[in-house]
Amino acid sequence: MSLLERVQKPADLKSLTRDQLRELCADIRARLIDVCSRTGGHIGAGLGVVELTTALHYAFNAPVDQIVWDVGHQAYPHKALTERNAGLETLRQENGLSGFLKRTESPYDAFGAGHAATAISAAYGMAVARDLKHEHFHVVAVLGDGALTSGMAYEGLNNAGATDRDVVVVLNDNEMSIAPNVGAMSKYLTSVQRNPLYNRVRSAIGAAVDHAPGRLSGVGTLVRKWEESVKSFFTPGVLFEELGFRYFGPIDGHDIDALLDTLLAVRDLKGPRLVHVITQKGKGFPAGEHGEKWHALPPGHDPATGKQLAASTSNATYTAVFGAGLAELGTERADLVAITAAMPSGTGTGAFAKAHPTRFFDVGIAEGHAVTFAAGLATRGIRPVCAIYSTFLQRAYDSVIHDVSIQRLPVVFAMDRAGLVGEDGPTHMGLYDIAYMLAIPGMTVTAPKDATEMLGLLRAGVEHTAGPFCLRYPRDSAPDLAPAISTIPAVPYGTWEVLRRGSDVAVLAVGTMVLPAVAAAASLAADGLNITVVNCRYLKPYDELTLAALVADHKHLLVVEEGTVVNGFGAFMSHVVGAMDSGTRVAVHGVPDRFIEQASRGRQLAQVGLDAAGIAERVRALQHETEAIAG
Numbered sequence: 001m002s003l004l005e006r007v008q009k010p011a012d013l014k015s016l017t018r019d020q021l022r023e024l025c026a027d028i029r030a031r032l033i034d035v036c037s038r039t040g041g042h043i044g045a046g047l048g049v050v051e052l053t054t055a056l057h058y059a060f061n062a063p064v065d066q067i068v069w070d071v072g073h074q075a076y077p078h079k080a081l082t083e084r085n086a087g088l089e090t091l092r093q094e095n096g097l098s099g100f101l102k103r104t105e106s107p108y109d110a111f112g113a114g115h116a117a118t119a120i121s122a123a124y125g126m127a128v129a130r131d132l133k134h135e136h137f138h139v140v141a142v143l144g145d146g147a148l149t150s151g152m153a154y155e156g157l158n159n160a161g162a163t164d165r166d167v168v169v170v171l172n173d174n175e176m177s178i179a180p181n182v183g184a185m186s187k188y189l190t191s192v193q194r195n196p197l198y199n200r201v202r203s204a205i206g207a208a209v210d211h212a213p214g215r216l217s218g219v220g221t222l223v224r225k226w227e228e229s230v231k232s233f234f235t236p237g238v239l240f241e242e243l244g245f246r247y248f249g250p251i252d253g254h255d256i257d258a259l260l261d262t263l264l265a266v267r268d269l270k271g272p273r274l275v276h277v278i279t280q281k282g283k284g285f286p287a288g289e290h291g292e293k294w295h296a297l298p299p300g301h302d303p304a305t306g307k308q309l310a311a312s313t314s315n316a317t318y319t320a321v322f323g324a325g326l327a328e329l330g331t332e333r334a335d336l337v338a339i340t341a342a343m344p345s346g347t348g349t350g351a352f353a354k355a356h357p358t359r360f361f362d363v364g365i366a367e368g369h370a371v372t373f374a375a376g377l378a379t380r381g382i383r384p385v386c387a388i389y390s391t392f393l394q395r396a397y398d399s400v401i402h403d404v405s406i407q408r409l410p411v412v413f414a415m416d417r418a419g420l421v422g423e424d425g426p427t428h429m430g431l432y433d434i435a436y437m438l439a440i441p442g443m444t445v446t447a448p449k450d451a452t453e454m455l456g457l458l459r460a461g462v463e464h465t466a467g468p469f470c471l472r473y474p475r476d477s478a479p480d481l482a483p484a485i486s487t488i489p490a491v492p493y494g495t496w497e498v499l500r501r502g503s504d505v506a507v508l509a510v511g512t513m514v515l516p517a518v519a520a521a522a523s524l525a526a527d528g529l530n531i532t533v534v535n536c537r538y539l540k541p542y543d544e545l546t547l548a549a550l551v552a553d554h555k556h557l558l559v560v561e562e563g564t565v566v567n568g569f570g571a572f573m574s575h576v577v578g579a580m581d582s583g584t585r586v587a588v589h590g591v592p593d594r595f596i597e598q599a600s601r602g603r604q605l606a607q608v609g610l611d612a613a614g615i616a617e618r619v620r621a622l623q624h625e626t627e628a629i630a631g
Contacts, residue, residue, distance in 0.1 A: 002027045009083050010057035010108075021058065021256050025050045028077050029284040031088065039091045040423065041099055042073030044282040048174050048253070049144070052277055053077040055259035056140065056170070059267050065138040066110040066126050070119035070147050072100030072427070074172065075109075082108035092423035094599035100427055114427020115392065116147040116365045120156030120169055127160075127167045138267060144172025144279075149342065149364025161244025161272050168266060169245065169274045172253065174281040240274045249276030254283060314477035319416055321451040321478055323348025325458055325485040326385060326414075327355040332486070336462065337377060339363065339386045341370045347387035347416050367392050371399035371411070378409040383462055387414040390430025390472060391421075397436060404468050405440045411468050412461040413437075418447075418472030419512060419562035420591070420605060425598035431591050433472055434510070434563040438540055438572055442467040444493075445539040447511030451478035452488060453537060460490035474512050474562070476601060496543035502530035505619050506554040510536050510561040510569055517560055519612035524619055531619060539569050542576070551577060551584045556622050558587045560615055562605075565590040589618045 003020060004027035007013060016024065028050050036043040054077070056067055062082070069075050079097060080088060084106060090096025098105055101113040111122045123141035130137060147153055148171065160167055237247035248266055251258050259277070266273050330336045330352055337359040344350040344362055353360035363370045367388055374384035393400070393415055404411045418430040437445045444464060448454035454473050461469035482488075499514070500521050509517035514535045521531040532554065534546065550557060557577065559570035570588030577586045591608050605611050609618060 004028055004031055004080065004085060007081065008085075010062050010081055013054065013058045013081070016058075018257060018260070021054055021260075025054055025256065026284075028054070028080050031080060031085070032076050033285050035088045035091060036076075039089070039093060041076070041092055043076075043285065045071065045074045045144070045174075046076030047283050047285055048279040048281040049074050049142075049172055050077045050283065051254050051256050051259055052142075052170070052172060052279065053081060055256060055263050056142070057081050058260060059263035060138055060140060063107040063110070065140065066123065067108075067140045067142065068111045068113075068119045068123040068126065069101055069142045069144075070113050071116045071144055072098075072113035074142065074144055075101050075113075078108070079106075082106055092425075092598055094597070094603060096598070098425055098598060099423065100425065112427070114424070115395065117143070117150035117152040117156075119143050119147070120153055120160060123167055123169070124156055124160040124165065127165045131165065138166070138168065140168045140170060142170045142172060144170075144174065147365060148173075150366055151368065157240070157243050157245070161240075163244075164271050166270050167272055169272070171249075171274060171276045172279055173250070173276060174253075174279045237276075240276075245272045245274040247274050247276065249274075250278050251276065253277040253279035315481055316451070316478060318451055318454060318473040318476060318478050319346070319348040321348075321482045322387075322414060322416070322454060322458065322473065323351035325455040325482070326387075327351040328485045329459065329462060330356045330359060333383065333462065335381065336383045336385065337361065339370050339374050339384055341365055341367045341388055341392065343387070343389065343392075343416075346389065347414070349387050367396040368399045371396040372403040374411045375399075375403040375407065375409050378404075378411050379407075383410065383412070385412040385414055385458075385462065387416060389428070390415040390418040390433040391428050394432065394436070400443075400468070401440055405442055408442055408467040410465050412458070412464075413468065413470035414458070415470060415472040417475045419474045420596060420601055420608075420610075421475045422601035422604065423598050426595040429596055430472070430474075431562075431564045431596070433470070434539065434561060434569055435567040435571075437470050438569065439567070440468075443540065444469040446471045446491075446537055447539060448473060448537060449509075449511060449514035449535050450480040451482035452480055453491060453535075454478075455482055455485045455488045456491040457537065459485060459488060460493060463490050464493070472511060474601075476512070479515055491537060494538050494541040494543060496546045497535040497537065498532065498546065499535055500531065500533040502532040503553065504529050504531055505556045505558055505622055506532040506534060506550045507615070507619065508534050508536050508550075508557055508559045508569075508573060510539065510559070510563070512562045513560040513610060513615070516610070516612040517615055520615035520619065523612065523616050527620070529619065529623060536569070539572070542573075547573075547576070548580075551580060551582045554584060556585050556587065558589055558619060558622060560610070560618075561588075561590040562610055563590055564593065566593050587618075587622055589615065 003024045029047060032046055060067060084097060087097050092099040101109045103109050103112050119141035120143060123139045127139045143153055240247045248262055251262055262275060266275055326338055338349045338352040339361045340347045340349045341363055342365045344353055363373060370386055374386045377384045415433050418433055421428045437443050446457045448457050457471045461471060499518055507517045517533045521533050524531050559573050561569045565588050568590055570590060574586040577584055596604055
């Protein structure tokens with residue numbers, strides 16, 4: 001039995017020697033590599049915090065003490081040490097363990113987290129609640145995997161540091177988010193470990209004090225104080241001290257002795273404290289120590305090399321097609337720039353960065369800044385394409401409205417991972433962008449049925465000058481092989497496409513639902529139902545002429561969308577058609593008003609009836625209702 005198998009809960013760590021703790025860390029690392037080779041998952045960040053997680057759970061008393069993580073994929077080692085090691089085999093699987101932090105999954109998950117930079121704010125809230133209720137426990141926020149590029153982290157630091165609240169912040173500094181960190185803060189944080197003068201001075205001072213005669217111990221104290229002053233000059237500590245935090249570090253995040261000594265000492269202090277820990281993302285997995293490529297792995301790879309065991313036979317993903325098309329558009333247009341928020345590979349914009357490095361901008365985990373930065377570019381005649389996951393763009397919603405839309409600036413928003421995203425679960429579902437973008441005056445909202453149409457809409461967006469333009473596309477392989485964007489014209493503005501004409505029910509299909517709706521119509525034809533299928537590629541503005549003709553010819557319209565039914569396109573069409581006073585009924589078929597749990601994307605679509613069989617069943621139900629009313 002491995003040492004990890006004997007450690008069922010954090011309290012079991014207290015009886016281990018430090019040599020045993022090192023052995024345990026090796027067991028955890030091996031376990032994560034083995035599990036993720038089969039389940040897939042965000043392996044890099046977790047491997048980087050194995051020693052840190054072990055030391056935190058040794059020094060503190062969870063779940064009484066509240067350990068709050070952000071960027072929840074750091075938490076795989078935390079799950080292994082908190083009564084979930086046996087369940088790691090189900091990681092990111094349907095009805096299995098979440099790939100992120102989840103309060104309903106374990107009392108050790110103090111705060112749910114899927115996005116970055118939430119830990120300090122949440123931990124500060126817990127510390128305030130503790131003090132208001134006169135309770136006694138420690139609160140630790142673990143900020144990491146590039147989260148210090150996010151503005152929310154500074155808001156939390158500024159607020160918490162201005163008080164005397166007892167709260168500990170651990171900065172996991174691995175120089176990475178998904179891509180290498182960017183910006184002045186990243187350079188500031190890493191400067192200390194690369195500054196030879198500081199390291200020489202520190203070593204010399206340490207040697208002098210260690211060899212000082214006993215009668216000169218007072219001198220040693222003065223020298224240590226002088227060392228702290230020198231350290232403040234050279235290290236990020238001065239910044240955090242000015243923000244109100246007592247600073248400790250930087251510390252080798254893979255040295256269990258240094259971590260334990262520091263955390264045990266810091267634990268018994270009071271007030272805001274910050275421990276700066278240097279870690280290596282992907283530590284212990286040779287293929288994973290090379291950064292962005294191994295941030296996350298799909299299921300079915302070799303645990304030693306990270307290579308896929310079976311080559312994919314699928315078409316290119318929407319993301320890859322978008323990235324190649326955007327790079328080609330950049331060659332056509334010298335005024336085109338690409339912006340992403342720490343996601344060059346995730347959004348496909350890495351292809352643009354390679355082709356046009358001076359016109360590519362990765363702003364870090366700072367979605368609001370990305371949007372307002374794009375707005376500033378647009379005021380001076382530059383055409384920005386802002387590529388951000390649908391779920392992450394939610395974080396910048398005010399910037400989209402206030403800085404872009406009110407000023408009617410021509411910014412293109414490419415919303416990757418729109419719709420159901422599979423194993424990443426509720427925190428990453430892109431189910432709300434239709435609703436939140438439709439609500440913005442002047443926003444053009446589009447959804448392509450395939451990769452070729454996505455490129456045609458991208459071209460249309462870049463050519464559109466009358467305001468912001470967004471397009472949404474899924475985390476999936478494209479159903480077609482898209483040609484080069486140079487051969488694809490812009491999709492005519494505000495138009496729909498009637499793919500099949502019938503007389504019983506008209507299906508208004510959005511984006512990814514178009515092809516399943518066509519398949520559903522084919523199966524319904526065998527039952528004698530003649531269905532119209534419309535590709536509603538422009539959601540706003542909608543095709544008024546086509547809609548009027550559909551209303552005139554059909555008693556039922558069924559809107560099918562891979563997004564929330566609350567305030568989505570179906571709700572929009574219900575309002576529009578209702579105002580026509582036509583007697584035509586609009587039904588809506590989309591994602592129900594609940595959070596969708598992790599499973600494969602295909603399984604999720606089937607669960608909510610957004611596959612061909614589910615659409616056909618919904619149409620049959622509508623037809624039966626019509627016949628019942630008529631009878």
